[in-house]
Each structure stands twice: as structure tokens, then as C-alpha cells.
Amino acid sequence: xKVVCFAGxxxxxxxxxxxxxxxxFKQRGQRVSVIKHAHHQFDIDYPGKDSFRHREAGAFEVxxxxxxxxxxxxxxxxxxxxxxxxxxxxxxxxVDWVLIEGLKQSDLNKIEVWRASANKPAQxxxxxxxxxxxxxxxxxxxxxxxxxVLDLNDADMVVNWLLENQHCxxxxxxxxxxxxxxxxx
Numbered sequence: 001x002k003v004v005c006f007a008g009x010x011x012x013x014x015x016x017x018x019x020x021x022x023x024x025f026k027q028r029g030q031r032v033s034v035i036k037h038a039h040h041q042f043d044i045d046y047p048g049k050d051s052f053r054h055r056e057a058g059a060f061e062v063x064x065x066x067x068x069x070x071x072x073x074x075x076x077x078x079x080x081x082x083x084x085x086x087x088x089x090x091x092x093x094x095v096d097w098v099l100i101e102g103l104k105q106s107d108l109n110k111i112e113v114w115r116a117s118a119n120k121p122a123q124x125x126x127x128x129x130x131x132x133x134x135x136x137x138x139x140x141x142x143x144x145x146x147x148x149v150l151d152l153n154d155a156d157m158v159v160n161w162l163l164e165n166q167h168c169x170x171x172x173x174x175x176x177x178x179x180x181x182x183x184x185x
Contacts, residue, residue: 002097002169003088004162007104007130008113009120013152014101017113017134020155021099028159030096035087037102045073084108085176097162098171109168113152116140131168134158 006014018034025032045052051062055075064071084106088098104110104123112123112130116137124130125143132148135141141149150158162169 001091001093001095001171002162002166003100003108003171004097004169005084005100005103005106005108005110006113006134007102007110007123007127008115009118011118012113012115012120013136014113017152017155017158018099018101021159024155024159025097028163031094032097032099033091033095035084035091035098035100035103037100044071083176088171088176089173093173097169108171111150111158111162114141115152131165132161 006018008014022032022034045055045062051064051071051073054062055073060075062073064073084100084103087100091098100106100108104127106129108129110127110130112127112133114120114122114124114133114135116135122133122142124133124145124147130147132150133141133145134150134152136152138149148161150161
């Protein structure tokens with residue numbers, strides 16, 4: 001499995017880029033999983049549904065499954081900051097690529113998504129784990145960089161670059177030995 005983080009500030013275009021990368025990978029026969037970091041409390045369930053009622057009753061985990069889909073909702077009794085490695089360990093290890101949106105402070109190799117109009121600083125001058133910069137304004141980058149500069153609007157270019165450099169994104173789970181099951185701390 002290869003793992004790559006897409007780092008950038010809110011409004012830089014990370015979500016839109018991943019929306020275009022996923023089908024581009026699939027067209028090349030690659031299976032993709034995504035980890036999305038959420039900064040705030042979020043919910044994928046809503047009042048009135050059985051799974052919501054089970055959570056409200058105090059269930060630690062609720063699995064909703066059909067022959068086409070599985071969702072696991074886990075409630076932490078206290079805040080439990082999770083490492084990127086704990087999140088990766090939750091995924092099916094047979095996927096070809098894991099695309100991580102956010103988690104810019106992680107210790108994994110990254111592509112920085114930088115948009116001049118977002119008016120945010122670039123991270124590549126200070127983060128050695130940034131392997132390339134995807135931008136819509138190469139001439140607007142705040143500093144020159146020896147890293148590859150990819151067209152943020154060209155998903156095929158980004159996927160081709162990732163496939164050509166996939167050795168840089170190989171994930172070694174033994175290096176980041178974590179418990180597979182996340183618990184409520």
C-alpha cells in the first residue's frame with residue numbers, strides 16, 4: 001500500500017483534487033481509500049435512524065452493513081487524538097493507495113496543495129516531507145523550490161507523477177506498529 005498526505009490550508013483545493021484523483025487512479029486499475037481529517041465534531045448519522053438511537057443509548061461502536069457497504073461509528077468517551085498511523089491501520093491493507101486529506105503535521109510524505117488566492121503561507125520551505133507542490137499558480141509560489149510543481153487542475157498529471165514515484169510512498173506498517181483496534185483511551 002502507498003500512502004500520501006495532501007497538505008494545505010482550508011480553501012486550497014484538497015477535496016476537489018482528491019475528487020478528481022480517485023477516478024483517475026481507478027481508471028488505471030488502482031484501488032483507493034481516503035482518510036479525511038475533521039477539525040470539529042462531526043456526525044455521519046442523524047436522529048431517528050436506528051444506528052443513531054443505539055449510539056444515544058450508549059453503544060461504544062455501531063456497525064451498519066449491507067451487501068454493498070459497511071460503516072463503523074465509534075464513540076470516544078473522552079477526546080482521543082488519533083495518529084495517522086492508527087487511522088491507516090483501520091483500513092484494508094490490500095488497497096493500492098491511501099489518500100489522506102489534511103493531517104499536514106503527519107510524519108508521512110506529502111503533496112502540498114497551494115493556491116495563491118487562498119492567501120496562506122506555503123509549507124514546502126519548512127517541511128522536508130513535502131515531495132511535490134500542486135498549485136494553480138506556479139509563478140505565484142512564494143519561494144522557488146527544487147521539488148516538482150504539479151498542475152492542481154490536472155489530475156492525470158498528479159496521478160502519473162505519483163505512480164512514477166510510488167516508491168516514495170510505500171507504507172511500512174511494521175515501522176509504525178500500532179494496535180489495529182482504536183479504543184476510547
